[in-house]
Amino acid sequence: MDTRFFVTWMEEITAAVRAARDHLTRLDAAIGDADHGTNLDRGFSAVAEALAARPPATPGGALVLAGSTLIRKVGGASGPLYGTAFREAGKTLGETPEVSTAELAAALEAGLAGVRRLGGAEEGDKTMVDALAPAVRALARAVHEGGTAGEALDAAAAAAEDGAKATIPLQARKGRASYLGPRSIGHEDPGAASTALILDALRTVGSR
Amino acid sequence: MDTRFFVTWMEEITAAVRAARDHLTRLDAAIGDADHGTNLDRGFSAVAEALAARPPATPGGALVLAGSTLIRKVGGASGPLYGTAFREAGKTLGETPEVSTAELAAALEAGLAGVRRLGGAEEGDKTMVDALAPAVRALARAVHEGGTAGEALDAAAAAAEDGAKATIPLQARKGRASYLGPRSIGHEDPGAASTALILDALRTVGSR
C-alpha cells in the first residue's frame, strides 16, 4: 500500500462521511448533541483539501497530515481522538514508502493506543474504541494467519461494523452519552459507527 | 324594573361571560391579543362580588357600581369603555327606584354616548359600538311603538346580535384589530360579541 493508497483512503472516508453525515448526526442526537456528522464532514473535507494542497510524500505523511487537520478543524471529542489516532498511526509508519498489512496493523494499533491514552475509554464503554479495538485485533489475526491484504481489510471492516452494532445494548461510560445513564442503552454509538465507516472505506480502497 | 332587576342582570352577565370566556378570547386571538374573555370574566366576577358586598339601593347605583368596578378591575380597552357605559347609564337613572323601558332606553343611550366620546368609534368601525348602537335604536323604537318591556328587550338583544354578526365582513378602524388592516375582515369583533351577550342577558332577565 503506497502513498496514493492512503490518500485514496482518506478521500473515500471523505465521501462516505459526507453521505452518512445526517445519519451520524441523528445517532448523536439520540444520545449526544447532534453534531457528530457535521463534525466529521467538516474535518474530512478539510483533510481532502489539505492532501490536495500539500500532497504527502509517504503513507505516514498522509496519515499525520490527516490527523493534524482533524485536530485543527473538528473540535469536540472526536477531533482530538481521531486526529491523534491518525497521527499516531502515521508516525508509526515512519518514512516507509510502501506499507505491508503487518505494518498497517501495527500503525492502527498505535492509533488505538493513542485514543485510549487520550480518552481513557475501555472496550465496552460505548465509544469508538468498541469498533476500533476489534478491528485492530481482526487485522492482526488476519496478518498472523497469513491471509491476503484484501481478506485482512475485510476482516477488520467486518469486526468494526460488528463492534459498532454491539454498542447498541451498552450503557455509555465515556463521552456525552454517559450523562444519560441507562437511557443511553438501545442506541448505536455515533463514534463507533463512524469508525466502522472509516474501516469500511479502507476495505473499499483495498478491494480496488 | 327595580334594583333587584338590575342586580340580576349583572349576575346574568357574569354567568354568560364566564360561559363564553374562551369563545370571546378566541375571537380576540384572531384579530387582537387573546384577552377579551379573560378581561370580562375578571371584570364581571368583580362586579358580582361588589354588588354582593355593597348591595346598591337603586338601579342607577347598581349600574354605577358595576361600571366603576369594571374600570377598576379590567384594564385594556374594554375596561374603561364598558365601565364608562355602565357608569353613564347609571348616572342617567339618578335616584329612581323603578325604571321604565323608556328610562332604560335613555340610560343605554347615555352609555353609548360615553363609549363614543371615550373611544371615538363610529358605527362601522368594527367595535362594540356596532352592537350597542343598533340595540339602543331598537330599544328606542320599541318604546316609541309602545310595545311591552319584553318585546323591547327582545328587539334590543336581536339588534345587538345582528350588529355583532354584521362586524364580520368589516375592516376594523379602531382598537387593536385596526392594526391588521384588511386582514381584520372575516372575523367577528370580540367587543361587539360581548355587547350582544350583555343585551341577551338583559332579555333573559326581562323574560323571567
Add this chain to the structure above:
Amino acid sequence: MKKLINDVGSVVADTLRGVAAAHPSLRVDVENRIIFRRDAPRPGKVGLVSGGGSGHEPLHGGYVGYGMLDAACPGEIFTSPVPDQIATATTGVDGGAGVLHIVKNYTGDVLNFEMAAELSGDEGVEVARVLVDDDVAVRDSLYTAGRRGTGATLFVEKIAGALAESGAPLAEVARVGREVNDRSRSFGVALTPCTTPAAGTPTFELGDAEIELGIGIHGEPGRTRAAHREAREIVRLAMDAIDDDLPLSGETLVMVNGMGGTPLMELYIVFAEVAAYLEEKGATAVRSLVGDYVTSLDMQGFSVTTCALTGELTRLWDAPVETPALRWGR
C-alpha cells in the same frame, strides 16, 4: 401549553414576587401591582411612570431604577393596567416636580392612563404624558388606532429618565421624551406566534416556511404573511419599511430586540445585517442594544428600532443607569 407557572390566575402576582426577591433595589407592591424604585419619591425630581400589559418583560419593571423609571405598572398579560393602579404609582413617585406618564399608543393603555391622570390631578399631582408610537407597520390614519408603541418605549424611558435624573423640569423631560419618539421607528417580524397562559393555544398559526411581517408586541398577526428567507433579506424588508418612513442617516441608536423565544445568536446575526444596511444608507450604529428588551412571551422573532441621535440624546443615552435590565456607569 407548557409553561413555568403555578396557576394561570397567579402569573402576574408570582412574577412580582420573583422580581421583589431578585432585586433589592426595587420596592414591589404586590397587592397594587406596582414596581417602585426603592428610594421613590425623590424630592424635586420629576417622576417617571410607565406600564402596560405583562408578557413584555423586561418591559417595564426591568427599567425601574436610577436614571430611568420611578415606577412601573404591569397589567394582566397583554392587558393595560387599571387607572387606580397607575394613579397610586403616580402619587407614589411624585416628589413635587410632577410625573411623566410614558404610554404606548394602544386604546387600552391610552384610556387607562388618561383616567389615572385625572385621578392623580384630583390629588394635586401635575401629570404630563409622552405617547409612544414608533411602529411603522401601522399607518397612522383615520382608519387605524394609530401607530403602535413598541421598542422606542425603552429609548424614551432611558433618555427621559436621564434628563429627569439631572433635575430637569417636567416640561423639559416630556419634551425630550417626545423628541425621542419622533426620531424613532420600529418594525417587527415573527417566526412563531406566542401562547398566552389564559388562551393556552398559539395566538395564530404559521406554517413551517412562513413568517409574519409587521407584527406588534401582543401576539397579534402582522400586516402580511411572507415566505421565510435568509436573515439578510428579512432584515432588508424590515429596514426598508423603516427607511421609507424616516430616511436613515447619521449617528443612529439601534436596538435589535428578541421577541422572547429567539436565541441571542440569531439576534447577533440580525444585528450584523442591520449594521450593514445602515452603512449602505450612510448611517452608523453608534450605540446599540442586542437582546430581549420588549418581548411577546415565547414568540420567536425580532424587532428593530432605530433612533436618529442628536448630541443631547447621545449624552442622555450614555448617562448612568441602574435598573435590572439596563445598567451602565454605576
Add this chain to the structure above:
Amino acid sequence: MKKLINDVGSVVADTLRGVAAAHPSLRVDVENRIIFRRDAPRPGKVGLVSGGGSGHEPLHGGYVGYGMLDAACPGEIFTSPVPDQIATATTGVDGGAGVLHIVKNYTGDVLNFEMAAELSGDEGVEVARVLVDDDVAVRDSLYTAGRRGTGATLFVEKIAGALAESGAPLAEVARVGREVNDRSRSFGVALTPCTTPAAGTPTFELGDAEIELGIGIHGEPGRTRAAHREAREIVRLAMDAIDDDLPLSGETLVMVNGMGGTPLMELYIVFAEVAAYLEEKGATAVRSLVGDYVTSLDMQGFSVTTCALTGELTRLWDAPVETPALRWGR
C-alpha cells in the same frame, strides 16, 4: 426549522460579525474565531480564556471585558473550539503573568484545551486550568465522563476575572476559580428540546405534558422524563437535587437561567420559588441573576445554579465588571 440565519454553514461567523458590530469594547478576530477584550493583553495581568461550543450565548463572548474574560473561543454549535484557536487566544492575552483556561468538563472541551495548553506552553506561556463541573444531575463516577460544567462557569469567570483584574498571580486566580466551582451546584429542566441549525430537527421529542429533568446545555435529553407540573414543584425537584448534593445554607449566590426560549416572566416565577425554597433551608439569596446567561439555542426551560458565598467571593462578585452581558460598577 425556522431560524434567523443566512446559511447553516456561516452561523458562527455571522454571529461574530454581529458581536463585532455591536460591541466596540471588543476586538473580534472573525477568521480565527476569537473575541478579545480590546485592550488585551494587559501587561502583568493574568489572562482569562474560556470557550466552548456556540449556541450557549451570551456564554462565552458576552463575558469578555473588564473584570471578566480576556478572550473567548466559540466553536461550532455545541462543538468545542479547536486547539489552534485556543492557543492563539492564549498567547494573544498573555501579559506575562500567565493565562487561566476556564474549561467546562466535557471530553471535547477538556481534550482541545489540553492540546492548546501544550501548544501555548511551547510558546512560553504559563497556563493553569479550572475545570468546571457543577451539574448534579450527573454523578461523578467511574461510569460517567464526570459532572458537566454548566451555569457555574459564569460564576467562575466573574469571580476569577475580578481577582485577576486586581493583579493577583495565576495560582491565586486559579485557586479562587476552583473554590467557586467547588461551592457551586446546578440542575436543569427542559420543557422543550432545541434544534441545531445543522440537524434541522429537534434533538429529542417531548410530549405536551412531559418535561426532561437533569438536562445539560447541549440539547441532550435529561436523566429522566417526568410529568409537567406547577413551577413550584418543578423547582422543588431541582433544588432537592442540589441540596442533596451540597446542603444549602447561609449566604448564597443564585442564578435562575433561561435556556434560550423561556420568557423572562417565567424565570421570575421560578426565582420566586427558588428564593422561597432557600429560605425554608435557612439559606438566603443575597446575590442573584435572573435571565438568559448559559443557553441551549431555542430550548424552553431553566437551570438553577447556587454558590455558597464567602466574604471573599461576595466581594469579588460585587467588583466592577463591564462586558456585553454582565455589567455593573462601571
